[in-house]
Amino acid sequence: MSGNDELNKRGNHPRQFTQGVGGWAEYAVQMTRTSDTARHEVAKPPGKVIPIIFLPGVMGSNLRLSKERQKRLERPDNRAWRPDDLMGAGGMTDIAAGTGLGGWFKEATPEQRQLVFDPNETEVEYYHYTENNGRFDAEGPETMASDMRHQNVPDSLTPILPLMGANRITPGNGPVQGKPQAFATPAQVARWRGWSEVLFDGAYGSMLQHTEKHMNNIVLGGKLHPVWRGASGLSASVMQDPSTFGGASGNPITEEDLKKIAACWYPVHAMGYNFVQSNGVTAVTIAKRLRGLVKGYRERGFKCHEVILVTHSMGGLLAVQSRLIINALHE
Incomplete structure (x- = not known):
């Protein structure tokens, strides 16, 4: 452990739940001898999820x-x-x-x-994966074939804590021979989230990773997380008067504002689309995927009643049309 790790009140390094392929909250446990009675404290994941969905511009999808x-x-x-x-x-x-x-x-x-x-x-080139008893099988044939095709998100993708962390058992204590690998790599989680459906090299990939990092690391120990604090933190650019960005009204974002929204997971997804089809046709597909994503999180025990849409160019048109379609389905 690094010197920056904080110890919990029992003197142990705290660990966090990560997110697996399919949206499950996962936590890796390493078995010890029965004589080892040390207790570890683990913060349970929040009960609410608000997915952030990115829709790229024209020709930004695979x-x-x-x-x-x-x-x-x-x-x-x-x-x-x-x-x-x-x-x-x-x-x-x-x-x-x-x-x-x-x-x-x-x-x-x-x-x-x-x-x-x-x-x-x-x-669209979607990421498909093998399931074993309803759970992700990292070494299944469909998973391995998709991983080969989705290398625009490289296997070496740097973990983004907490949700896209390296939640594997350490070498020497790996999966049992013949058993499916239990936990997904950060790259596999990213591919399931749709990051490999869109252009990943350049601004899109950078935006997805930065959003994932900052939106899921808002508060630490009752204070703003270090990624938000200081001259190099995000607060230096966003916690300013809206007039700084050309806004005509509104108040600056405060630390208290951020603390109010911190008790939630904000997994960042991307949704590619067939940009050579009619936007009307594509919007129906996106609307179904949005509804399916929300339903999936609910089935995994989370409260999920809304999403945040982030768009570029043509993706903005799809967002408007998809919203109209979803509203029509509720009428």
Whole structure:
């Protein structure tokens, strides 16, 4: 443990629940001898969840081709659009060399490009996983296949405490041979949350990680968490008079305001969408996913009655339409 870790009143380092794939609250326990009677205190997770949902802009989602369209285009894989494949030095190199997805688009004819972006022959590249007795199986065939396809969120994704922490038993005390791995990695949780459905390299990925970090670390020991305090903390930029940001009215956010909303989990999700389809069609899909997400959290014992939508560009149009659709379903 580092010198910054605080001890609880029994002299033990406190640990926290994390979130698993599927939305479960999870806590790793390492068994000890019966003679070890040391007691550890664990803070139970909050009973309320307010998911934060990010909807990207146009062409910010990963799409894949149908098998029929892949065959017609004689493509070695079914990638229709992967913005991460076009980003960074690697993507630029592939375009220049005529390799990879970027190279394919560089050499493709107008007809081929039109066939790739056919709304009836494309779909979002979702993260699918294997279940074992209703729980996530990290080593199941469907999980492992999806992990290979969703490497835009790398396996080495840095844990983001508390929800996306490394909740595994230490090496030497790992899963029993032949048994499914019990806990998901931070990358697998991120992929389940939809982070790999959207462009992850650059601003989107940075925003998702920063939001996850700050919204789930608001208070520590009755005070603002260090990530919010000081000149380098978020408070330096957001706890100011709204006029600083061009606002015409309103009061600055205070420490008491933040403390009022701290007793809640704010898991950050992303939802990709098929941007070549009609927004009306896509909005129905997003509305169903939002309702399904809320239902899933309720089934796992949380109070979940609302979501926070964060959008970019075309995602804002979908948010408005999805809300109208959800309201219509309640009438």
